[in-house]
Amino acid sequence: MMKRYFTTLLLLGTVAVLLSMDATAQKTAIQTITTHDKITVVTDPSKGSNTYLGWGKFPATNTPIRKIRMVVKFGCPDTLRCADWDYMDQILIRRKGGQNAPDLSYEIGRMLTPYGGAFGKNWNFEWATDLTDFSLLLRDSVEVEYRHAGYEPNNDRGWKITVQFEITPGPPALPPFAIHRIYDGHYAYGDSSKPIEAALKPVSFTSNSKTRNARLLIYQTGHGMDPEGCGEFCSRYREVLFNDQLIDKRDIWQKCGDNPLYPQAGTWIIDRAYWCPGELKHADRYQLTIQPNRNNVVDINMEPYQSPKPSATEVISAYVVEYGAYRSKQDVAMEDIIVPSNKDIHSRINPAGVHPVIAFRNLGGALLKTLQISYGTKAKARQLFQWKGELKPGETAIVKLPGIIAAAPGENEFQVELSRPNGKQDGYLADNFMSSVFKAIPKHGASLVFQFKTNRQPEHNSFTLTNSNNEIVQQRKEGELKADSLYQEQWQLQPGIYTLQVKDSAGDGLEFWFNRRGGRGYARLLDHQRRMLHLFESDFGSSLFYAFEVVQDSTQHQASVEIPAVGLYPTMSAGPTTLDYFSNSAEKVTVRFISDPGNQLVEEHVYENMKEGVFQYDMSYLPAQRYYVQVWVKGKMVFNKRLRIVFRQ
Structure with a gap:
């Protein structure tokens, strides 16, 4: 089984001379194959699935491949806005060899789309995953399918998607001999009339005479919503057996508060059944002990579970790849x-x-x-x-x-x-x-002010400032902070490198639209003249990280933030909401309320020469639907957040 962990390091010492590592390392040219190049992807509400096909010319069968990496890029379409919902998309090898080749339908990637309703036109994000185990199939002419799920409107929203394959030539560490499809389907879970174990039957295959190693790959995510939240919002365990031996048991569950793609417009922080919105799912990989010319059995078992109103589905694709001896x-x-x-x-x-x-x-x-x-x-x-x-x-x-x-x-x-x-x-x-x-960390002067405004649930929050030796310079532990209070920490720091971390043990940051009871807080780093140096996102989930260097010459390195700090809360309301604004300079500020759907201006407020302020709005006269609250400064939109006006009794 592949593991990821931190290991102990033994310091040998710092090399005092400059080592020319790139002079000694061998350079290998990477071939990039693009099957989907900035295509616009939308739903087909009539079917709940839409197919986008693309061909790629991959290396010939006799060309040695060292590594294959798939890169998936998302952006907002040129003529549409980014889509709203967290759908399960699949990337598949459809055919290999040409138009008349048989349909293979091997899933090689699973994309869980983000909540993109508040992303700006220039937003983009990139994910990657290792596909070296599919090197037997990614050969010659290959047709790749991007299958987009969902039922949301397709006339005004979608995604701009690129799918690329990076091929590194070279001798494989393990020569592949065969690939076997073990499971592939949407399996009902919790339905006594269709027990999942009847569908997830043990699967047998006979190993090759040259086989010395094998690897099991499993893609799995849980979906659906029964009375217990299964399969999307319930944790259930999975067992994996190989030749009647248990090789793994784990909860099909994933924490989402530290998702690198944040914030998102929907319930992005809520933990889910082995996936999070805005994620390219990696396969679980297991190293198998295997003998040549032997019958082998793979068996996946889910925790026994029944629901009175079943709707849960476990989406599982699994493969075994046979390999020879290590090179x-x-x-x-x-x-x-x-x-x-x-x-x-x-x-x-x-x-x-x-x-x-x-x-x-x-x-x-x-x-x-x-x-x-x-x-x-x-x-x-x-x-x-x-x-x-x-x-x-x-x-x-x-x-x-x-x-x-x-x-x-x-x-x-x-x-x-x-x-x-x-x-x-x-x-x-x-x-x-x-x-x-990589980018260098910012440089600041020695006199700093850290503003930390708590929300109504401060028991979940803490923050720590450490130096380069990991020594605590200042700390507010969990349980020390009071609700709805502004803490202004005055720091006079020695030159050096510092790291500021903010944590929320509940995983919902200082603000989350769904948690209206929690209210809103904020965090800002200011210089000695109360100019903002760094604005922290309040809707951050589990943690924030900011590293900086304090230098002697503060006047030379005292950079400040040009984009103002804007907050809106609540963003789900019967009408009332509050907008707070803080900037380093006074400017003309325009606040606009835009309908969604419709994209019509329903209300506008103009504030001349504004530097800081708190403004309350009552939108209860508007129909219960979604709106966008936009803030414009000097002709540029600096804030765009979705406001949900909910039904009033």
């Missing part, structure tokens, strides 16, 4: 640089000033116990560390490294190189090196 006993590969990084998916914990975080994989046949890691910003001094742990073949480790992340202003390049797995020569060097582009 090398000692073989490691970089998987990702998580910190520092500009990737959307890592935006929750970036930019950062200390502690790089990387992911690497053991692609060798031997247990990995030691590894040398060289890392640092390009053209800066490198650090050298010896990792120690136990990483089984096929598994991935996520490692937090010590040290400061050196950076020049603007964008930088961070480099990591792996070497000497188990003290020996790596069997394949080309994937030992990786670099990432």
Whole structure:
């Protein structure tokens, strides 16, 4: 089974000389294949599903492939707004070889669409997943289907979608021999007339004579809404058996408050049955102990469950891929640089000033116990560390490294190189090196003010300021804060790197539209002249992260935020709502209420020379529906949030 975990690191010391890692690492050209290029995707309400097909020319069958990565990009269409609902979309291999080839329908990706109702026209986001296990199928001419689900209107909303495949050539760590479809369907759950175990019967396959390894892949998400919230909002366990041996038991449940894509317009923070809105789902991967020429059995069992009014569905696709022997006993590969990084998916914990975080994989046949890691910003001094742990073949480790992340202003390049797995020569060097582009953390002066306005449920909140040695400089623990109170922390800091973290143990931030009892709070970082340096999003779910550097010359580095801080609460109301505005400069501000659907201006307020203010509106005269509240400054929309006027008794 593939695991992700932090491991203990042993410091060897900082390399005082500049190491030219990119000079020693082998460069491999990556081939990019695009099957869907910024296409507009909308629903088909008459069927609940809409199909978008695209062909790609993949490497020939005899071309060795080291790695395949699928990238999915979302944006708002050029002529429509972003769509509203969290639908389950699927990406499938439909045909391989040409127009007359048989229908394969292998699911290789599952996209849970975000609540996009409040995204601006320039919004975009990118996800990626590893598809190397499908290298037998992604060959020659391949037809890829993007299947978009849903019933929402299709005349004014949708998505702009790109699907790309990044092919890294090179010898595979494991040569694939066969792929077997184990399960593929929407399985009723909780219905006594259609028990799920009758559908999820054990599936047999006979292994190849050359098979020495195998991997089981499972895509699973729960959907539907019965009286207990199943299958979307209930936690139930799943058991996986291989040859009558239990290899995994886990809850089909996922926390959503730390979703990298935030905030969203709907109930994005609410935990769900193994998925969150705005997520490209990764397959669960299990390394299988297998013998050649043997009959093997895979069996998935769900927790026994019955509902008086069943509507739950478990959507499951599962495959077994057979492989030969490992090409090398000692073989490691970089998987990702998580910190520092500009990737959307890592935006929750970036930019950062200390502690790089990387992911690497053991692609060798031997247990990995030691590894040398060289890392640092390009053209800066490198650090050298010896990792120690136990990483089984096929598994991935996520490692937090010590040290400061050196950076020049603007964008930088961070480099990591792996070497000497188990003290020996790596069997394949080309994937030992990786670099990432990242932004430097902001620089501030020593005199700072942290404004923290609590909501009506402050027992869930805490915040901590730490220095580069992870020492606490200031802290407000959970349970210390009072409701509806403004805390203004005066900080006089020494030069150095600091990290400010805000947490909410309930996972609903300082504001969440569905939790009207909780009210709204906010967090702002100001300079000594009360100019805003950083505005924190109140609708943040579980946590906020902000790293910065305090420098001696405060006048040179005291940058301030140009976009004003705007809040609207409640956003689900019988009519009354309050808008608060804070800016570093006085400007003409226009507040507009726009109908949805209809996109008609229903009310407008203009405020001349406004810098700060709180404004109350009563929209109870309007029909009960959705509206957008927009704030415009100097011809630019700086705020766009959905207001739900609900039915009044």
